[in-house]
Amino acid sequence: MKRSLRLSWAVIVLATGIVFAAEKPLPDDLSWVEERVQQWQPQAGERKFDQIGWGTDVRAGLALAKKHNRPFFVFTHDGRMARGRC
């Protein structure tokens, strides 16, 4: 086989290998969907915000602060912090 043709085939084989190696194809059965859903759920460390005992609103919080003689802390933000969309 001529050298140029051998080189062309080598390039084609190499390129094909690179394409298939770049991304593993997903299996035809749909079990991978449930696997990903489980794997991508929030981790405990991603919900530490929930470990704080948040009051419901400013007026209720101030009333509790006065009742329990504690300082009041209010964090203001844009978006929806409870949903991680902020």
Add this chain to the structure above:
Amino acid sequence: MRAVALANDTVISLLNGYFVPVYTSNDDYDKTGSAPADEKAALNNIWTEAAQKELPVGSVRGYITTPEGDPIACVGGPAETLIAELRKTIKKLGTREGKPVVEPRTQNPRPNTEPDALALHLTARPDPEKQNGSGFWHDLVGEDWIVYSREEWMKFLPADGAAPGSTWDVDRAVATKLLSHFYPTVEDFGHATNDIKAMSMKATLVSKERVRLDISLKMGLYTYPHPGGKPTNLPTAVEATATGVVDFDPAKKVITRFAMATKSATMNGGYFAVAVRSVPALENGQKPGINAPQRK
């Protein structure tokens, strides 16, 4: 701050042990927001008095007041700064440590729904396998709830008498209600303002009890810096493909399980992942809690 300062163990311990903490969204407390007038006034009083005292006020800030509501500090930035101000306040006021005044609980529980509604929990996060740190905020995981009425979720099911192999396009409004949430956390105006450029949700009846959904999406997002007004013709930021599985009881015509995951998704060059799963209502006697399973 949610992902860093407010996830810091020392901050959590100090807020729970010595303070009454509250958070508010400016979306609710601005002029057109949904908070009651008295609520807005209460927060505005704190802001006004803090400004008069020349504290470093801002829209994304932690405001610390005395038990009587008198502002004494205003803080943003990293956890170390917040910890320092919290400790300074505790020392100044001589506050004694105690248990949290309000019991900690999940801040994003499954919403109450009609008995026959379908509640879907959506997680949007950086792609664990391909994240490259770009395109959006990688510190936060977005979690949305999408609730479908029976009339809506029936659109995921085949027509009576359909044979395996049948295909149909899911109703556009039903598909949009879910796919408008397919984006990772970034400063934006929310899913309702997202601009879907191209979308398809093709359903295939793969067996008498299972539907497969194949999704493709291109969407623009209304993000910071905000151009103002109602956005139109936003550039495409999100491109995603996904597959969903809908298991159902054909005799009872109910969905028993809905699961969906992205095959690939990018936003402005950053890789992200979306997982969607159905979450049934709590049965009588069950305690409310964090309904989404957590990875250890």
